[in-house]
Amino acid sequence: MESFILGTGGMMPLPNRNLTSMLLRREGELFLFDCGEATQVSLRQLNLKWKKISVILISHTHADHITGLPGILMLTAQVERDEPLIIIGPPKVKEYIETSRKVLDMYINYPIEIRELEDPGKPQEVYRGDGYSIRSFPLRHSKVCVGYAFEEDVRPGVFFPEKAVEAGVPRGPLWGKLQNGVKVDLEDGSSITPEQVMGEARPGRKVCYVTDTTWRDSIPGEVTGSDLLVCEAMFAEDLADSAKEKKHLTARQAGQLAAKAGDIRRMGLIHYSPRYTNRELKILRDECREHFPGAFLCRDRMVIPLPHREEDED
Numbered sequence: 001m002e003s004f005i006l007g008t009g010g011m012m013p014l015p016n017r018n019l020t021s022m023l024l025r026r027e028g029e030l031f032l033f034d035c036g037e038a039t040q041v042s043l044r045q046l047n048l049k050w051k052k053i054s055v056i057l058i059s060h061t062h063a064d065h066i067t068g069l070p071g072i073l074m075l076t077a078q079v080e081r082d083e084p085l086i087i088i089g090p091p092k093v094k095e096y097i098e099t100s101r102k103v104l105d106m107y108i109n110y111p112i113e114i115r116e117l118e119d120p121g122k123p124q125e126v127y128r129g130d131g132y133s134i135r136s137f138p139l140r141h142s143k144v145c146v147g148y149a150f151e152e153d154v155r156p157g158v159f160f161p162e163k164a165v166e167a168g169v170p171r172g173p174l175w176g177k178l179q180n181g182v183k184v185d186l187e188d189g190s191s192i193t194p195e196q197v198m199g200e201a202r203p204g205r206k207v208c209y210v211t212d213t214t215w216r217d218s219i220p221g222e223v224t225g226s227d228l229l230v231c232e233a234m235f236a237e238d239l240a241d242s243a244k245e246k247k248h249l250t251a252r253q254a255g256q257l258a259a260k261a262g263d264i265r266r267m268g269l270i271h272y273s274p275r276y277t278n279r280e281l282k283i284l285r286d287e288c289r290e291h292f293p294g295a296f297l298c299r300d301r302m303v304i305p306l307p308h309r310e311e312d313e314d
């Protein structure tokens with residue numbers, strides 16, 4: 001699984017900074033989080049197969065997070081695709097897409113399924129796929145806005161063939177049963193449980209996407225345990241008043257949020273105000289690191305590998 005940062009800017013795209021968007025790739029499936037103007041340019045630069053996008057998740061209907069959608073929908077019509085494209089987001093997402101389709105006379109040759117969140121103020125599962133689920137949880141912004149948590153299911157522990165042999169389970173279909181968590185009965189009348197021949201269950205990976213928001217006490221609890229937390233850090237601390245008024249996070253607050261959440265393996269900052277040059281962003285990083293030392297700056301087209309915890313060397 002990898003995360004691709006398609007853009008890192010807030011408000012408006014800059015010549016060297018696209019608007020905030022992230023793409024997650026897992027076992028050949030793609031998940032797109034937000035889609036501002038020119039998101040498709042980064043997709044092309046990273047040579048990603050946009051045809052494989054299963055779900056698009058929209059945080060809120062501010063222009064910098066949604067105006068790239070019509071382009072992505074048209075781009076997708078240029079390739080053969082039978083599976084529906086699922087778009088999830090807060091109210092008005094449907095109206096925005098349907099109006100754009102109508103006014104632009106969009107040619108769409110595949111099914112689009114729009115799922116608006118009826119109650120975005122409530123944390124909820126918004127999508128379930130093979131081996132993973134996606135949750136939304138409320139943020140606090142000047143428009144209804146949600147964060148997303150992509151979570152893999154718990155995986156069964158490692159199977160130890162030598163233990164199975166020792167316990168008298170012959171190689172064959174019974175091994176498969178044990179691996180699937182089913183107890184097996186042997187011919188001698190004894191039974192063997194999966195726990196006897198397998199290691200402990202292993203947690204799946206979790207990736208959280210949090211933007212745009214001001215501080216909200218419920219956010220740390222939602223993002224705890226993330227293998228990757230991508231979190232807004234729009235302003236430095238000298239503009240804390242402005243951040244509060246516009247309902248955005250400062251980099252320091254982002255660090256506090258991650259510190260409070262705990263068990264965060266990687267944290268990348270995103271959604272930078274256009275007032276900062278790319279060199280000045282280290283101010284944001286350093287302010288965040290006062291609270292969460294491992295934080296890094298997301299950069300446009302950065303690729304972040306997300307190995308399972310047991311595979312991670314560092």
Ligand SMILES: [Zn+2]
Nearest residue numbers: 010011064212
């Ligand atoms: Zn924004």
Ligand SMILES: [Zn+2]
Nearest residue numbers: 060062141212
């Ligand atoms: Zn916004």
